[in-house]
Structure formats: structure tokens, C-alpha cells
Amino acid sequence: MKNERNDFISKLHPNGRLTFPSRLRKKVGTTFVIANSVFTPCVQACSIEEWDRFEKSIYEKNHPENADELFRKMGNIEVQIDEQGRFPFEKSFREYANITDEVYFKPVGQKIELWNEKELLSKMAEKTMGDIAKEINF
Numbered sequence: 001m002k003n004e005r006n007d008f009i010s011k012l013h014p015n016g017r018l019t020f021p022s023r024l025r026k027k028v029g030t031t032f033v034i035a036n037s038v039f040t041p042c043v044q045a046c047s048i049e050e051w052d053r054f055e056k057s058i059y060e061k062n063h064p065e066n067a068d069e070l071f072r073k074m075g076n077i078e079v080q081i082d083e084q085g086r087f088p089f090e091k092s093f094r095e096y097a098n099i100t101d102e103v104y105f106k107p108v109g110q111k112i113e114l115w116n117e118k119e120l121l122s123k124m125a126e127k128t129m130g131d132i133a134k135e136i137n138f
Contacts, residue, residue: 008105018089020045020081021105024112034089034114035076036096041119043093046111048078089114 008021020028033051037044046054059067075096079087094100097116104115115123 010103017086019086031080035074043097043114044111050110
């Protein structure tokens with residue numbers, strides 16, 4: 001699958017629904033999984049197939065009770081995009097990522113991260129590209 005390189009911004013509707021950018025929908029499909037990120041204060045969206053691969057890999061590498069605890073804390077749920085391109089963005093996810101109004105959609109690999117602008121800028125400022133390149137043996 002092509003790695004989308006564009007970031008998108010969407011406003012949260014007063015009823016808690018969020019418009020998913022049309023150019024990113026092909027990456028996740030019309031029904032997809034959202035979950036709190038483990039390492040960053042954002043919410044991740046991915047296709048059901050990608051989630052199943054991720055979940056399987058976690059269970060293969062860890063004791064089932066530990067994996068269960070991780071998935072409970074991540075709070076993953078399946079959501080569906082409606083005819084207007086919106087999906088219900090539950091309050092618990094908005095609170096976890098400190099999202100109140102605008103949502104930044106940041107494609108990363110096979111998932112899409114949903115961020116509050118201040119949290120995203122803070123995370124981006126933590127390390128330089130050079131620091132990261134060294135960590136991943138670039």
C-alpha cells in the first residue's frame with residue numbers, strides 16, 4: 001500500500017463526530033479500528049486487517065494476560081464511516097489525545113495518527129531527525 005505523505009486537519013463536530021479525510025479513507029476502509037497509542041498522546045486508526053496482524057503479533061510475543069491488559073488500556077473499538085465521511089469519535093479517545101476542536105491526521109506507516117496540534121508539535125520537537133535516524137540504524 002502506498003504510504004500517504006500528506007497531513008490533514010479536520011474539525012470535530014459538536015455531536016462528537018469527526019470527518020475522516022477522503023484521501024486517507026482508502027488506507028483504513030469504511031470500517032476500521034481506533035485505539036489509544038501506547039507511546040504517544042494520540043489516537044491511532046488502522047484497517048481491521050492491520051489491527052488483526054498487530055494483535056496477533058502482540059499475543060505471539062507476550063503472555064496472554066499481559067496482552068489483554070495492554071488492549072484494555074488501549075481501548076480499541078471498530079468504527080464505521082457514514083455517507084458524509086464521518087465517524088463517531090468517542091469522548092474517551094478525545095480526552096486521551098487532548099482533542100477538543102481540530103484534529104491533525106498524520107499518516108505513519110500502515111496507520112493514521114490523530115493528534116491535538118500542541119501535542120503533535122511537542123512530540124515532533126523531542127528529537128531531531130538525526131537522533132531518530134541513529135536509533136533506527138538509518
